[in-house]
Amino acid sequence: MLAQQKQQIAALFQAALVPFLADTGITANVVLERPRDPAHGDVACNIAMQLAKQLKMNPRELATKIVAAVLDNPAGKALVASADIAGPGFINLRVTDAAKQAVVTTVLEQGAAYGRSDAGNGQHVIIEFVSANPTGPLHVGHGRQAALGDALSALFEAQGYGVTREFYYNDAGVQIHTLATSTQARARGIKPGDANWPDPAYNGDYIADIAADFLAKKTVAASDGAPVTGSGDVDDLESIRAFAVTYLRNEQDIDLQAFGVKFDNYYLESSLYKDGKVESAVNALVANGHTYEDGGALWLRTTDYGDDKDRVMRKTDGTFTYFVPDVAYHIVKFQRGFTQAINVQGSDHHGTIARVRAGLQAVGLDIPQGYPDYVLHKMVTVMKDGAEVKISKRAGSYVTVRDLIEWSGGGDITRGRDAVRFFLISRKADTEFVFDVDVALKTSDENPVYYVQYAHARICRMLQQWGGDPATVAGVDLSPLVAPTEQTLLATLAAYPEVLARAQAELGPHQVAFYLRDLAANLHSFYFAERVLVDDEALKLARLALVVATRQVLRNGLALIGVSAPDQM
Numbered sequence: 001m002l003a004q005q006k007q008q009i010a011a012l013f014q015a016a017l018v019p020f021l022a023d024t025g026i027t028a029n030v031v032l033e034r035p036r037d038p039a040h041g042d043v044a045c046n047i048a049m050q051l052a053k054q055l056k057m058n059p060r061e062l063a064t065k066i067v068a069a070v071l072d073n074p075a076g077k078a079l080v081a082s083a084d085i086a087g088p089g090f091i092n093l094r095v096t097d098a099a100k101q102a103v104v105t106t107v108l109e110q111g112a113a114y115g116r117s118d119a120g121n122g123q124h125v126i127i128e129f130v131s132a133n134p135t136g137p138l139h140v141g142h143g144r145q146a147a148l149g150d151a152l153s154a155l156f157e158a159q160g161y162g163v164t165r166e167f168y169y170n171d172a173g174v175q176i177h178t179l180a181t182s183t184q185a186r187a188r189g190i191k192p193g194d195a196n197w198p199d200p201a202y203n204g205d206y207i208a209d210i211a212a213d214f215l216a217k218k219t220v221a222a223s224d225g226a227p228v229t230g231s232g233d234v235d236d237l238e239s240i241r242a243f244a245v246t247y248l249r250n251e252q253d254i255d256l257q258a259f260g261v262k263f264d265n266y267y268l269e270s271s272l273y274k275d276g277k278v279e280s281a282v283n284a285l286v287a288n289g290h291t292y293e294d295g296g297a298l299w300l301r302t303t304d305y306g307d308d309k310d311r312v313m314r315k316t317d318g319t320f321t322y323f324v325p326d327v328a329y330h331i332v333k334f335q336r337g338f339t340q341a342i343n344v345q346g347s348d349h350h351g352t353i354a355r356v357r358a359g360l361q362a363v364g365l366d367i368p369q370g371y372p373d374y375v376l377h378k379m380v381t382v383m384k385d386g387a388e389v390k391i392s393k394r395a396g397s398y399v400t401v402r403d404l405i406e407w408s409g410g411g412d413i414t415r416g417r418d419a420v421r422f423f424l425i426s427r428k429a430d431t432e433f434v435f436d437v438d439v440a441l442k443t444s445d446e447n448p449v450y451y452v453q454y455a456h457a458r459i460c461r462m463l464q465q466w467g468g469d470p471a472t473v474a475g476v477d478l479s480p481l482v483a484p485t486e487q488t489l490l491a492t493l494a495a496y497p498e499v500l501a502r503a504q505a506e507l508g509p510h511q512v513a514f515y516l517r518d519l520a521a522n523l524h525s526f527y528f529a530e531r532v533l534v535d536d537e538a539l540k541l542a543r544l545a546l547v548v549a550t551r552q553v554l555r556n557g558l559a560l561i562g563v564s565a566p567d568q569m
């Protein structure tokens with residue numbers, strides 16, 4: 001049901017309640033839901049059960065009177081076909097066929113804008129995702145973040161928010177030093193397994209590639225930084241570090257381009273130290289009395305904000321723990337004007353949530369409680385040829401995003417990207433996911449992305465067989481659309497805007513993938529149950545309008561999650 005129609009039905013209920021609520025001081029919040037069983041109707045409302053006790057009435061008796069008033073209201077004649085009462089007082093309504101069919105007209109009129117809203121009113125939100133350390137290629141966990149974060153960003157944009165996609169580079173600390181020493185060892189001809197190979201170290205073949213290019217004095221550049229040229233001096237560890245970090249940032253850029261993900265901004269952890277943001281945050285926490293010294297370390301009283309124990313901020317060696325620059329970074333986010341911040345990260349970051357939020361509360365800047373929001377995802381297991389794939393020769397210890405795209409496409413990058421994107425948001429983020437490359441390569445309904453894309457291609461083929469201009473079906477008589485599969489398809493089309501709004505509010509882009517699979521299933525069921533290109537001209541045009549609208553919504557939903565909508569397969 002369209003949002004406008006829901007509002008109209010809610011208004012009918014409000015009008016029906018006026019005689020009962022007058023002079024009582026009681027207010028009614030009419031909530032309309034879709035019955036779990038479509039056989040019960042199109043709209044359900046439990047307002048009679050909510051108000052019966054306050055009004056000292058039997059809920060079923062109250063429901064009977066509300067239904068009578070709704071059906072008697074002339075404003076609802078074109079909208080409400082019938083109503084009945086179930087159980088102790090549930091009200092079930094059935095809307096008219098014309099009201100159900102109206103969604104086709106709305107979709108055809110709004111086109112690519114169908115499903116979008118201005119509810120966000122331009123509010124600024126920053127969504128940080130991927131944020132990989134520049135110490136190696138992007139692995140499948142980063143791929144899941146990329147798919148989730150980009151789809152979530154698109155959802156917020158579709159609801160009228162101003163969105164900034166940000167990549168935070170952890171380009172400071174022990175891991176970067178390990179990258180530099182690993183590259184230096186390779187440049188000196190030392191290999192993993194040799195007696196003087198450093199420990200810890202990165203062992204993937206990509207380290208040898210970096211070392212070779214550094215010795216060859218090649219120039220590399222990341223998307224947002226100045227080019228860096230290798231000096232070729234194996235004793236200059238700082239030069240090696242700068243070259244290796246930029247080299248890998250460029251590699252990650254290539255991975256993201258293959259994945260079709262773009263960022264509005266890149267933020268370097270090192271800048272927080274260089275610009276004094278970390279020092280400023282620590283000083284503010286100390287000045288506000290939320291820290292103490294113990295055992296030569298500086299502690300933050302995170303227990304004051306619900307954490308299970310206080311946390312070390314500055315260790316005895318003078319270095320800061322992991323969450324301190326995170327606190328400084330989120331202070332910067334808030335000061336940049338982002339009233340909502342969302343971080344898409346692996347579930348291994350769960351432990352930092354309480355301490356980061358505690359630090360933001362303790363800093364004294366009136367940052368809202370619960371800032372930032374987190375979407376934590378669980379690990380991805382990759383299956384190929386019936387067995388789990390645990391490593392990539394290139395990366396040394398894990399499967400890369402590029403591996404997954406290449407395997408899933410069978411040589412077709414677009415197909416591979418589509419499969420990886422769709423698969424990686426097709427489950428709730430907090431559930432573990434098995435990515436089966438063999439399934440991604442199938443051209444059958446076992447492959448969910450193929451199943452959805454084929455629904456789009458099937459419509460395109462129908463329209464090609466017809467040979468007419470799809471634009472001409474706008475405004476046709478839709479009254480012939482009364483078959484059960486047509487009614488189901490109409491209801492699914494009408495649900496799309498509500499699905500987007502709920503997915504954005506619940507930070508759940510997987511709901512879009514679920515919806516697209518349902519829409520595709522309903523299209524396929526309709527296709528096998530009803531012929532479109534029939535001799536009856538009125539029926540043919542009505543069904544053509546229905547499939548054109550369905551094609552539009554498939555396109556809209558697939559575009560939102562970064563998946564293509566091919567015309568043929």
